[in-house]
Amino acid sequence: MKPPPFAYHAPTDLDEAVGLLAEAGDEGKVLAGGQSLIPLLNMRLAAPRVLVDINAVAGLEDIRVDAAGVRVGARVRHAELEADTAAAEAVPLLGQGLRLVAHPVIRNRGTTVGSIAHADPSAEMPAVLALLEGAVEVRGRAGTRTVPAAEFVTGPMETALAPGEIAVAARFPRPRPGTGTAFVETARRNGDYALCGAAAAVTLGADGRITAARCCLISVAPVPLVVDLTDHLAGRTARLGDLDGAAAAAAEQADPEDDIHAGADYRRHLARVLTARALARAAAAAPAAVADTYTGASR
Ligand SMILES: Cc1cc2nc3c(=O)[nH]c(=O)nc-3n(C[C@H](O)[C@H](O)[C@H](O)COP(=O)(O)OP(=O)(O)OC[C@H]3O[C@@H](n4cnc5c(N)ncnc54)[C@H](O)[C@@H]3O)c2cc1C
Secondary structure, three states, X not given: OOOOOOEEEOOOOHHHHHHHHHHHHHHEEEEOOOOOHHHHHHOOOOOOOEEEEOOOOOOOOOEEEOOOEEEEEOOXXXXXXXXOHHHHHHOHHHHHHHOOOOOHHHHHHOEHHHHHHHOOOOOHHHXXXXXXXXXXXXXXXXXXEEEEHHHHEEEOOEEOOOOOOEEXXXXXXXXXXXXXXXXXXXXXXXXXXXXXXXXXXXXXOOOOOEEXXXXXXXXXXXXXXXXXXXXXXXXXOOOHHHHHHXXXXXXXXXXXXXXXXXXXXXXXXXXXHHHHHHHHHHHHXXXXXXXXXXXXXXX
């Protein structure tokens, strides 16, 4: 099928892009990598009257690494970010999540900020942002505002972006000292959206015991589901036996649905197993880690 008709603009200036989008109001959409939007147009599941292509807008192309973390501009492709060694060193969860996003061909075009703005409940990068308590910089006619990750994704494919606003960058903070991270998931085929995925961040003290632990589950709730597991795990070691109870507590908060890919019960089971696995891997990656090394079959 062909997309419905739309007016196409390719501005080179951010204020111009914001102006065009604001004029279009509810009927306008940003076009970034097009990896999600173009299929939706072709299937006529979306019919915006105006597309504002941001691929030539100056100032959105940078990856900046500093003491706070990594700032990713709206034009940065998943693949570019994946290849950035300074970003990977500062925030290892970026690379751990990005390698699970679709296939390399899609990562070559799709943007990380576009993925966050698209807000698919099965997407990895909104979960990375949520787990790290990052933020999205948003530009509209009224100026720039910063939206914390916890407030950005408001539902499946829904965000705090108002009509006329562009997400100009995402900020991924460095993890606290002593923290290891991991992202694991199960998908029917390599590169498919995950049936369930779990990202985890575990902080160890000098004695190798856990001082903080959080996870973020995807594909089991309308938004990335962040669960603080510190109360369950503080003072414990990262042995799988110790992690199981915390993983079960995280899975209890999941609210998956049956669909053609998997039943809700299976997804809840995956949430528990994958959370335990992600916690174990995160602890093993933390400096001074004494965790069991888990070598499960999932990606
Ligand atoms: C076969 C296939 C498999 C995939 N598998 C996965 C997967 O496993 N995991 C995963 O996370 N993703 C997956 N994706 C999606 C991919 O990661 C996309 O790159 C991503 O969802 C959207 O990024 P984009 O730059 O292509 O955005 P686009 O397709 O251009 O836009 C998507 C939506 O976000 C909005 N948008 C984009 N950028 C901005 C912005 N800067 N400001 C405001 N709104 C904006 C658009 O208006 C549109 O509504 C898959 C895609 C395909 C086709």
